[in-house]
Amino acid sequence: MATWMLLSLAVCFSVVAGELVQNGDFESMSGWNCWNFQCQLIASGDSRFGSHSLSATGRTQDWMGPSQNVQMKPGQTYRVSSCMKILNDLPNTVGQSLQLMVSFTFADGSNTYMNAALQPMLRVADGWVCLQGDLQAPTIAFTSATFYFQGPAPGVGFAVDQASITELNLSDANWRQQTDEVINRVRKSDINLRITTDSGVTPSQVQIKVKQTKKSFPFGSAVSAYKYVDSTQQKYRDWIHTHLNWAVLENALKWTMLEWDQGNFKSEPAMGTIKGLTSHGIKVRGHNLVWSASTDFIPPWVRALSGDQLRTTVKQHIEKVCNMTRGYLQHWDVNNENLHGWWFQDRLQDRDYDLEIFRIAHKACPDTLLFLNEYSVVAGGGVTQAYLEQAKRFKAANVGLGGIGVQSHFAYNFEPSPALVKYRLDTLKQAGVSIWATEMTVEVDDENKRADYYERALRALYGHEAVDGILLWGFWDQAHYAGEKAALVRGDNLELTAAGRRVLHLLEEEWMTDETFTPTSSNSQHTVRGFHGDYEVTVLYKGSAKSSLTQRFTLGKAAHAVTIHVTA
Known part of the structure; x- marks a missing residue:
């Protein structure tokens, strides 16, 4: 077997009880149809x-x-x-x-x-x-x-x-309990507070407020660069700046958008959008350096090339785009959806050229995490095993693979199964690299059912320890390929739908920490189990804030200690 693919399925597919296939061992042809071949x-x-x-x-x-x-x-x-x-x-x-x-x-x-x-x-x-x-x-x-x-x-x-x-005997019966347990264990850490008071201070008149001001976990969305730079779309920009901490440009960094005609390279609106997002503290993923799944995603002048000329052109394109975006991007999707199409490898008659593309990108963008990116790996299961094998192959080749993107496009009117999402993520985590949900969509006409489906999908992803970030593939009906049936907001005023209200409740209320307590004695301890992120601890005595005692810190995976002494 050729060494380019690691086919590590060490499973003997024997006939078992409950088998649906007749004569699956092909010891006879009974039950099988072969029409016109x-x-x-x-x-x-x-x-x-x-x-x-x-x-x-x-x-x-x-x-x-x-x-x-x-x-x-x-x-x-x-x-x-x-x-x-x-x-x-x-x-x-x-x-x-x-x-x-x-x-x-x-x-x-x-x-x-x-x-x-x-x-x-x-x-x-x-x-x-x-x-x-x-x-x-x-x-x-x-x-x-x-x-x-x-x-x-x-x-x-x-x-x-x-x-x-x-x-496949999977049950969603206890999915909320299971995902909540992971969320509490993985997404939170302890804030251990010790509160002491002077003898003249009555502890019952002290209030300690522990408030999270910023989340660490990446929640984001695809952004239309063309709308982002449109001077009439301030409400779109405001929504992004208010509710997201990560973003990915939906189309503007694709080769067909940057240089449809040879020599006519257009850095805008991509760079204007990237600079605007980063100036508001939003981190940005790059999508994508090349896309070989179909010739539709490759400029016509590139499709006419072959041999060394094509290799040189790809290398120059990657280097140019990496130089243009240097210092602005956290991630790059390098060769998008390569399991579903491999035009560059076919054109060059080189199955290992996918690895070479990563080597070029790793050298050109050494400070950017490089990703594979695929669909039908979490929202569907048809490509999950192949994706695991691809990730293992890239990791073994040491070409700079930093993570795998699981797009998570849930089918129209298809209720996400948290148990099935977990089953597929459990398979993919065997690759041993970072996993991000990069393009999540839920499509339902009824906005209340859409809210339920968004919640199931988000809890399933956030409630899995291997997932390091979640990005939606849009949120506004006027900037989403699926329109209203996937929208969190709609109309010119970006009015929240039921799905939007549900998602924001999760991201900005349930999955943020805001707790107030009163010390029980002049020397008391209290533990707050808080979501990872930035915090501000404030002290009130007799209803008035004691600003000199305010503390700010970032809570990560390790517990954080806070000591406060309250004077009269």
Whole structure:
């Protein structure tokens, strides 16, 4: 197997009780359909398990693969797995994507297609590769569910073995208790206060106020640079400056925005927005240096390049953008959504060019944390395992990987499952790098239900110890790709929706510390369990503030001691 990918799935996918797939060991073809392409059993010696595997050849569409109807339940979560291998390579491509899919058909004849597992850029030399993922079936009733294999380009054959679908027994019954426990343990520390008073001071007339003035945990949003620099959008800027401590530019730093036409490099409105945000104490993520998932995200003049000319151009672009933003950005998404597309690697016929892009960025932006960034890894589970393997590969290559972004785009009208979010994050934390929710969206037409879904998603993410920051992919209906159905605020006056009120209650009330107490004696101790961030402790005696006793400090992971002596 080629060394470029770490396929560490040490799982034997044996048939177990509750198995939904018939003849998943492919010792016979019973139960399997092969429409308009050829399937045959491969004899012993070329199977992954047992005596046989199944080959699929003569394919004329990428979705063509063996299929089988399976009995799934609405809302149930399933673990889906199989082993696959490529049978022939195509010229001028570095590899093929292999996928496990489930199609759900509804009473009105419509269909929903869900990716259950994926592995990208595979070739004949990689041999058998085991895919594993999960999916949650639609909560509304469906008439049928079909499990099938897809992915390789037309003309590419593949073999499959040991397919399995079993129920994943996760429960959301105690999710609030579980996330609250993590929040209390991980997001807070003790403030240990010792209060002494002179003999002439009555302790019952003393009040100690412990108030958090700034949160440490990053809560932010994507920002439209074009609206941010618009002189008529002061309310948009004010909302950002008031409620966020992190931001990411939604589009303005993408290569297609900076230099659509060769030589016509436009640093605005990106730099104006970045400087405005940082001047208000807001930290900024860079998104993104390159985006290889589709040619739509690459300037036309770049798509015309190849070989050393393309390599030089990419290097120069990364260096130029890093120089332009030096000292302003905390993070960079380097090669966006690379598991879903790899144009640069294909064009250069170099599977390891993704690592080279990181090396270039690490050298050009040495003080910026470099991220991978992917979807269907937390809000969906089809790419979670592949993302873990990619992160391990980058970490082992020592190319400067600082973290992984889990976009967290929850599907329209799909209630986030905290248990499932935890399950996927538990998988990803095995990479041993920082995890950020980088593009969270919740899409529901009903704003009260939207509020509930936002709360579930935010608590699930904030209530997981591996998550180091959370950014939404917008908050205003006039600056969000999903419009009103994802909005926290709406209209020209940025009026709060029910979802906006709920989110701000969490961020600015429930997850901030503000506690007042009265000493019980002339020498008393009191502990406040406080959220991490900046604090101000003030003392009132007989209702009047004693400003000379005010203390300010930053609470981190370690406990903080405060000593106060109150005189008359």
